[in-house]
Amino acid sequence: MKSQAPAPKSNLIQMMMIGAMIFLGFQLFMGPKNNQDKRNSAEQLVDIQKMNAELRDIDLQTAVRKYEQTVRAEGKSAGKSREEIDADVMQGYVLLADATLKSGLYRTHLKEEGKAQTDYGYKKIRRAYDSFKPKFEAFHKKDVWQKAVAVAPTEGRPQTEITPEQIYEDIKGELSPLAESQPVIGFIPGYKLIDTLVQATGAKPWLSYTLAAFFLAICVRAIVWPLAQKQFIWGRRMQQLQPMLKEIQAKYKDKKTGQIKDQAAFQSETMALYKKYGLNPFAGCGPALIQMPLFLIVYQCMRHYEFEFTKGYFLWIHPGSTKFLGLNLAPNLGERDYWLVVVYGISMITTTLLMPVSDPANAKQGKLMGLGIAVFFTISMFFYPLPSAFILYWIFLNILSTTQSLLVHRMELEPLQPVASEAGGVIPGQVVEKGAAATGAATADLSQNPGCMSGGFMKALEQAQHRAQAIQEEQGKEDKKKK
Structure with a gap:
């Protein structure tokens, strides 16, 4: 079977991930x-x-x-x-x-x-x-x-x-x-933030420090939940769009070589399809990028509390621990524990396998890349002394992220509905309320316009005004016919 051309978003993320893996691998294993x-x-x-x-x-x-x-x-x-x-x-x-x-x-x-x-x-x-x-x-x-x-x-x-x-x-x-x-990044009281979570349960060695990592994961996931929800739903919408994308690919694919014959026309028709259904092919990247600063802030907060985490224990992580199957066991949550790193790697691999894909044509490729990234980051943790508390926080965060993804995957979504004609006007036959409601409908459409998502606010505003005018003219014609 000949491979299908990947979606623009898939290409972008794959290039970013491959570039990051090459750079980090070079820095880690080659070094200056x-x-x-x-x-x-x-x-x-x-x-x-x-x-x-x-x-x-x-x-x-x-x-x-x-x-x-x-x-x-x-x-x-x-x-x-x-x-x-x-x-x-x-x-x-x-x-x-x-x-x-x-x-x-x-x-x-x-x-x-x-x-x-x-x-x-x-x-x-x-x-x-x-x-x-x-x-x-x-x-x-x-x-x-x-x-x-x-x-x-x-x-x-x-x-x-x-x-x-x-x-x-x-x-x-x-x-x-x-x-x-x-302070973290100049104004965030990182130490006090983590200490508040620890003190909330009495600063008990076998309980409070683990719960602090769990509560922190819940807080972070609650903050990014709306963004992640949009990202996951966007992935479901892209799944719904796949049959139409495949039709366009089949239209422009050379039967002998399996390559796209006219890339310009293919890309133009593909983008027109995205526009027709109000989908931005790059919208899935935004939420992931926005979450990165939050990840770094939490990491710094936990580093500031690193010495207090030495008072906390978790299952096999305690002062009496030595080694298990040749790997050192940490005496407390402030030190690195190799077996907890292994558990983190398993959670990453499980998350990758359970995560629904937005592009079935590239599902295998996406899964393999996800597994590669999970294995790479797990191996890199063996060479960087991360506190066990931070790895524990990551494990909890993976569990919550996977749970949200599975919940979204079980949601019933309505079939895709066109939001604009290829010419840029409204879809004929749409029922629109009169007067001010027409302007409100156009304004609501503005919030879904991919032009806004990509920064073209003024252009999207102009389109919304034209659509409002078109709606009012169409309504006027219907009123004349009734009279």
Whole structure:
């Protein structure tokens, strides 16, 4: 069977998804490639210690990555044990974390004294935490976590030696109060928002923090429900339009090659069909794009509450957990749990399989793409330290989204009705009320006009005025006939 030409909206979403997957995959698995440093590890370490004393945390990021490459290459050649290599590498990362923390504290003091308008301190300390947390997950149960590293003293932090455990706890201690007071995107009290949900059920470790994630998912879904409803109904309407779209495709398809013979005429007739039934082929993209800022805001709110989530537990996520089938179990909802990531992946795949399709001709292709995206994002979560509470929130959100989709799919929709003739006037034979009601009907039609949806407000307004005039003229003719 020869493939059918996909709908414009399908093409757009597929291109966006493929582009996003390629970009994220490149960033995740390829990463920036640094030029090889020809110096040995001892010489590089001296340079790193100098950068630490000068608080050059940005330069240290590149220098430490190069230092790690050199240390591992030298250690392999010299036959060193893995523990010895890890201890040498840890020196560089402790110096980086120490310099980033000190630089962040300095920036915070400048903001408090009114000498700086922008608070870069929180961002720097957050970066120190995010970059050093993977070291905690990998080494906090090993001897290297207690091995002291020499650091440059400052007025605020006079110590000359510090262990990985100490610098990690210091970073958390400085970041926690800043996260509590720092607003999300400048004005949203993210910490207080989540804390209100937790306190509503008494801040109980085995209940409140899980319920907070669930309540947050309900609140977010309630906000986006009308937009998602329109998106799902739009998908149902597109299903109703498919037989007519297939007729147009068959009309312009070359029987030998299976390709569209006249793309311009095909697109023109297709768009005319959308216009005839008042459907915008790109309307399904809008609600999805509008939801993205809300997703990012919720993510930041939960990051601000990350340290409080360490007090919450969920089923197998508790302090007594260790490993299950080789995967680490998180001690609390503030840490990453690999099995919860697996559950999230299963929920994503289930959502994809249950989600109704708007284009039956491309149903298989759409399902495969959805499964690919679900698998990709699940794998990416194994490399990024997301709090378990946030993954739990995503799982709840997936369940609610799937429920809404299935409810819409069970709804009985009326057959498609033309809203405009191909010439742009009203459909002959439509019953329209007289006088002011005619203008009201035209105004109501304006709200469904795809021109409004795509930004052509003035053009749509002009069309509505012409339609109102046409309705009144037609009504006048009917009145004359009656007389």
